[in-house]
Amino acid sequence: MIYLDAAGTTPVRREVLEAMWHYLTGDFGNASSHHELGERARSALEAARTDVARVLGCRPGEVTFTSGGTEADNLAVKGIALARRAADPQRSRVVVSAIEHPAVLESARSLARLHGFAVDVVPVDGAGRVAPEALAAVVGPQTAVVSVMYANNEVGTTQPIAELAAVAHAARVPFHTDAVQAAGALPLGVRDLGVDALSISGHKLGAPKGVGLLYASGRLSVEPLVDGGGQERGLRSGTENVAGAVALATALRLAEAERPTAAPRLAALRRTFVDRVTELVPDAVPTGDPEQRLPGSASFCFPRVSGESVLLELERRGVICSSGSACAAGSSDPSHVLLALGLDAETAQTAVRFTLPSTITGDELEAAALALSDSYAAVTGIARR
Template identity: 65%
Template sequence: MIFLDAAATTPVRREVIEAMWPYLTGEFGNASSHHTLGDSAAAALRQARETVAAVLGCLPGEIVFTAGGTEADNLAIKGIALARQAENPARRRLLISAVEHPAVLESARYLARFHGFTVDIVPVDRDGEVGVADFASRLGDDVALASVMYANNEIGTVQPLAALAAAARSASVPIHTDAVQAAGWLPLTVADLGVDALSLSGHKIGAPKGIGALYLRARIQAEPVLHGGGQERGSRSGTENVAFAVALATALRLAEAERATAAERVTALRDGFIAEVLDRIPGAQLTGHRTRRLPSVASFCFPGTSGESVLLELERRSVLCSSGSACAAGSDDPSAVLTAIGIAGELAQTAVRFSFGTSVTEAMLKDAADAVVESVTELGRLQRS
């Protein structure tokens, strides 16, 4: 099998398994317990927090471990917005880009339904990019929070995040970014990005499913989403998952160490794959920005086909990929991201996303391109007959 669905998940790295293993076995203590096993767990948790903070260039106390990217997004959106509203009831507007992950969008909709917020959806252009001037024009004293994802999980477009964050900072509006897909491919130094909150997920970079982290800038208040014993400095109650925190820290450290080399190599392979598909399949359309995109994502619409049918044909040819976000699995609706960039619903349902891990090779993508051509050609022939 050729696995080209790394945006959905990645295999757990051996180094990560080895790093977390002691805390699943002999070092099983609760980090809040005041005895030897507890002290050992607390030390491991502290080291994991310091490792994540080092990659992001922030203070360890600004890192909150969560159960994944979705929880990190929920904590950022709900937590910051509710804290800002409590501080000033006039702050009832949220700025959310039109291509956000459902974890961000649904959190904003929750706040609208139950807490009186209004959600201002910031449009994107045909490449999926937020316009800085348009974004800046929507900022105001009534805005509780802005959220623009760093890089899109479906089409790969990378946002001008530093410029957007600078505009938000000038208006004294905190800004969050979902950086789940960016980790391992793009720089994560929060001072350079200018963001106040940033979400990460471990299983996109070689850690297990079920661990994530939120960077929350010091002095940015956030109401907790989970209440209880006050772990994670009161931001996220619940017994800390020490083994998985160690796993995330290890995976993130390794991904950052390899990032520049991997991004350069995979970008070249991605561009070759895109060129091959567009050259050999009449009418194929690339979605997302042609160059300002993740090294790891190539997404297309194939007019006259069904994206799901293409997936089935590709799997018959030993290529695994996706018709869009794995978080929208089971939905028959066209992708909200594709409709946001102006693609008609019928065409959006022909979409196929190929996303690459760091181990992808030129030979794999050559075989995959051949399989794509064969699959789309076969489906077109069947439709004409």
């Protein structure tokens, strides 16, 4: 099997399993309990928070562990918007880009449906980029929060986050970025990015599913979404997932240490793969920005061909990839991301996404390109060139 769906999820790293195992079996205590076993769990939790803070360049107290990227996005968008409006009733608008992950888009829609907020959607260009001037056109004195993702999960396009954050700050609006796909591939220093809040999910980095985090600046007011015993400094009540926090911190630390060499390697492999695919399948149309993109993300549309049919043929040949966001699995609707890029609905349903794990080799990608060519031929009846 050649696995090319790292944007969907990644296997748990051995180092991560070894780091978290002790907190599932030995020091399994409740981190909120005031006895020795609980104190050891608390120490591990705070050590994990400190490790994360070192990678992000923030204070440990600005890191909140969550159940994943979706919860972190919800807490950021809803929590910041509700707190801002409570402090200033005119702040009743939320700004998101047209290609956000459903966790952000549905959070904004929930604020509109349940709390009367208005939602402003910033368009993108044909490559999926948000122009700072386009953001400036919609941000104003009524805006409570801006959320623009660092890197898109479907087409791989990355955003000029520091410039976009500066636009928001000029209007005195806090800026959140969904960095779920960017973690491990792009720099995460929150000061350099200029962001007030940032979301990460563990299972994209080699940690288990079910753990994530939100960085929120200490200057920021955030309304909690989960009430209870006041854990995580009151932002996220519930018994702390110590083993998950240790796992996420370990995976993030390892990924960040590897990034300076891993990212250029993946980018070179991706470029070769894209060139090979377009050579073998001339009808293939690469999507997303050709340069401003995640190093390990390649995406294509195959006009007049069912993307799902190509995927099935690829899987028969041992290549695992996807048609887009795993969070939209089972939906027959065309991708909102591809529609926002200007593709028509029929073409948008022909998408195939290849996202490279860090262990991928050039030989495997050559085999995947040949398998794609054979799959395309099987679906269309057009023989390989």
